[in-house]
Amino acid sequence: MTELRLAALVKEFDDFTAVDHIDLTVAPGSLVALLGPSGCGKTTTLRMVAGLEHPTAGDVLFDGESVVGVPTERRNIGMVFQRYVLFPHMNVAKNVSFGLRMRRVSATEIERKVAEVLEVVQLQDLARRFPSQLSGGQQQRVAIARTVITDPRVLLMDEPLSNLDAKLREEMRAFITRLQRQLGITTLFVTHDQVEAIELADRIGVMFDGRLVQFGTPEEIFNRPRTKRVADFMGTNNLIPGRLDVQRDASTLVSVAGPLQCASGAHHVSGEDAIATVRPEHIDIGTPNGPLQGPNRFTGRIDDAVYYGGTLTYRVVADGLSLQVRDRSTRRFAVGEEVTVHIDPSHLWVFPE
Amino acid sequence: MLATKPTAPRSGRSRRASWLQRLYVPLMLTPVLLTIGVLFFGALIVALLQSFGHAPIYGIEEFPTLRHYRNLFTLPGFWSSVGLTFYYALVPTVVGTILSIYLALMLRRRFRGKGLVQFVYKLPLMIPYLVGVALTIVLFGNGGIIARGMFALGVIESTRDFPRLIYSHAGWGIMIVYLWKQIPFTTLIVYSVLMGLGRESEEAAATLGAHRWQTFWHVTLPQIMPGIVSATVIVFAFNFGSFEVPFILGGGFPNTLPVEAWRAFEDADYSNRLRAMAIVMFIGVLSGAVLFTYLAAYRRFERLRGRQ
Ligand SMILES: Nc1ncnc2c1ncn2[C@@H]1O[C@H](COP(=O)(O)OP(=O)(O)O)[C@@H](O)[C@H]1O
Ligand SMILES: [Mg+2]
Numbered sequence: 001m002t003e004l005r006l007a008a009l010v011k012e013f014d015d016f017t018a019v020d021h022i023d024l025t026v027a028p029g030s031l032v033a034l035l036g037p038s039g040c041g042k043t044t045t046l047r048m049v050a051g052l053e054h055p056t057a058g059d060v061l062f063d064g065e066s067v068v069g070v071p072t073e074r075r076n077i078g079m080v081f082q083r084y085v086l087f088p089h090m091n092v093a094k095n096v097s098f099g100l101r102m103r104r105v106s107a108t109e110i111e112r113k114v115a116e117v118l119e120v121v122q123l124q125d126l127a128r129r130f131p132s133q134l135s136g137g138q139q140q141r142v143a144i145a146r147t148v149i150t151d152p153r154v155l156l157m158d159e160p161l162s163n164l165d166a167k168l169r170e171e172m173r174a175f176i177t178r179l180q181r182q183l184g185i186t187t188l189f190v191t192h193d194q195v196e197a198i199e200l201a202d203r204i205g206v207m208f209d210g211r212l213v214q215f216g217t218p219e220e221i222f223n224r225p226r227t228k229r230v231a232d233f234m235g236t237n238n239l240i241p242g243r244l245d246v247q248r249d250a251s252t253l254v255s256v257a258g259p260l261q262c263a264s265g266a267h268h269v270s271g272e273d274a275i276a277t278v279r280p281e282h283i284d285i286g287t288p289n290g291p292l293q294g295p296n297r298f299t300g301r302i303d304d305a306v307y308y309g310g311t312l313t314y315r316v317v318a319d320g321l322s323l324q325v326r327d328r329s330t331r332r333f334a335v336g337e338e339v340t341v342h343i344d345p346s347h348l349w350v351f352p353e
Numbered sequence: 354m355l356a357t358k359p360t361a362p363r364s365g366r367s368r369r370a371s372w373l374q375r376l377y378v379p380l381m382l383t384p385v386l387l388t389i390g391v392l393f394f395g396a397l398i399v400a401l402l403q404s405f406g407h408a409p410i411y412g413i414e415e416f417p418t419l420r421h422y423r424n425l426f427t428l429p430g431f432w433s434s435v436g437l438t439f440y441y442a443l444v445p446t447v448v449g450t451i452l453s454i455y456l457a458l459m460l461r462r463r464f465r466g467k468g469l470v471q472f473v474y475k476l477p478l479m480i481p482y483l484v485g486v487a488l489t490i491v492l493f494g495n496g497g498i499i500a501r502g503m504f505a506l507g508v509i510e511s512t513r514d515f516p517r518l519i520y521s522h523a524g525w526g527i528m529i530v531y532l533w534k535q536i537p538f539t540t541l542i543v544y545s546v547l548m549g550l551g552r553e554s555e556e557a558a559a560t561l562g563a564h565r566w567q568t569f570w571h572v573t574l575p576q577i578m579p580g581i582v583s584a585t586v587i588v589f590a591f592n593f594g595s596f597e598v599p600f601i602l603g604g605g606f607p608n609t610l611p612v613e614a615w616r617a618f619e620d621a622d623y624s625n626r627l628r629a630m631a632i633v634m635f636i637g638v639l640s641g642a643v644l645f646t647y648l649a650a651y652r653r654f655e656r657l658r659g660r661q
Pocket of ligand 1: 042
């Protein structure tokens with residue numbers, strides 16, 4: 001298994017910087033998702049790893065060895081393109097065996113491996129079909145099959161699910177996860193869909209405007225975004241703006257609804273504008289005179305209630321704050337009912353505005 | 354249901370309208386079809402009838418006879434003429450196509466002065482063949498610029514020692530003119546096809562471990578083949594029937610079939626015009642047969658490869 005490292009990678013097109021000093025390590029056998037909006041430089045980054053684009057500065061290293069001077073065909077990578085790019089004049093079997101044929105592998109070996117890989121992607125029956133006779137999902141599986149058959153050191157996938165409909169996307173997501181775990185290929189996966197990234201990746205790198213803004217586990221990125229932009233992009237709810245007041249052993253965020261106690265963090269600076277976030281399921285909700293105790297208690301009113309997937313999500317308006325609260329219990333509050341909400345300081349994540 | 358109601362009472366009028374509509378396109382095409390019909394098929398039928406001995410305007414009426422065809426095949430120099438026609442047509446087509454593919458591939462790259470190159474290489478397309486013929490004489494003739502230059506530099510002792518590139522049966526001059534005109538043409542076609550194709554499939558091939566030559570052979574060439582086949586058909590058909598280039602730059606008797614047809618037609622003896630028509634028919638059938646076989650073979654190749 002290969003470790004992939006990008007070191008201060010830069011790509012400029014004329015005077016436009018598409019990729020701006022990206023540092024990133026994909027641990028051997030793991031899957032890292034590059035997540036960011038369209039045009040933030042994800043594809044360009046992937047193309048530099050593949051050798052299809054030459055970096056303006058910085059380095060791409062496989063197991064600590066620079067591959068920048070190595071042409072694409074000798075990097076031993078696999079790339080799944082956004083639009084699959086199957087060879088239209090070859091049938092499925094020929095498409096899948098292409099990499100082996102170019103490496104002059106013996107015919108018997110090719111036959112054995114093609115049969116094996118086609119079984120993995122469940123396309124045994126379609127070996128004689130041509131790309132134009134396949135559905136999007138089938139084309140996708142051919143594209144994956146023809147890359148993994150060559151045992152690439154690094155697998156690169158450029159939004160491989162974006163052209164599929166919702167149901168198929170879910171199937172393929174599960175399929176890719178299974179395949180990647182099974183084969184243990186170091187994988188860099190590009191997507192603009194945060195759900196996809198969270199479900200697939202061991203680590204996520206969030207990119208904006210050519211820069212890597214945050215890198216961490218899906219849980220970290222989702223629960224502890226480092227900037228408002230990351231929080232927005234991850235679809236984080238409950239952003240509470242305020243001003244920090246840092247004491248020796250406790251931080252307080254002074255918000256419109258009053259002071260919020262937070263677990264203090266080393267990076268908190270007194271007087272700074274900051275945002276606190278809390279996941280909807282981490283807010284406790286109860287009746288006004290109920291047992292909820294401790295700091296960070298607000299009284300409010302149920303503004304809206306949505307039932308989805310076995311839980312109720314309320315919108316609670318409390319002292320000028322609008323909070324989303326997910327309640328897994330069986331009790332029901334009616335719209336307009338007065339409630340008390342409570343946020344445990346350990347569940348509040350604060351980052352500078 | 355609602356939508357069908359209003360149309361029902363109008364069916365009579367709509368039938369009349371559709372009758373007109375159906376005739377609209379043929380009516381509009383009539384002037385063009387008439388022109389093609391009269392000029393092309395009319396002339397073709399007259400030529401065909403003449404070649405079979407029906408030529409009342411020359412006072413000849415021996416229809417139907419195969420005499421003029423049979424005479425052709427025993428005519429001195431006729432088979433050499435057939436050979437030369439194939440030679441001058443085929444060699445530039447093959448050589449030009451290979452060079453054009455190379456040129457089109459190079460033109461995809463980024464380099465300094467690309468804009469200028471892209472303008473200059475197309476110039477011969479806008480200039481008549483006769484200008485190319487004149488340029489060839491001026492450049493490659495024994496008294497031409499190159500011969501004089503080599504003489505001045507002492508490479509050759511006399512301009513007469515310069516190799517005979519024009520007015521010879523080897524036909525270098527003829528083929529130079531064809532290449533001068535047709536490399537730009539084929540390059541333009543192949544380049545357009547390459548642009549439409551994009552780089553992605555070649556990039557995919559590279560990521561799968563294909564070297565540059567493998568990529569060209571297994572991925573690029575098969576995908577631009579239809580464009581190449583079209584270009585070669587046009588170029589070959591033109592070269593096969595070309596008259597003025599071999600007429601001016603050829604090596605005298607025997608010359609290509611079109612030139613021989615012209616000579617027979619120009620003969621003081623009008624009866625030779627029937628032979629001219631027989632040659633013309635022969636050129637058409639031969640060229641058609643070659644191209645038909647070529648296209649059929651290519652289609653068979655594509656079918657074997659599995660493409661519909
Ligand atoms: N070959 C190129 N020349 C000029 N600009 C480019 C080129 N390729 C990409 N870009 C620009 O770089 C930026 C990042 O592109 P890309 O990596 O494709 O983004 P993403 O894949 O994240 O959508 C875009 O603004 C795009 O217009
Ligand atoms: Mg992209």
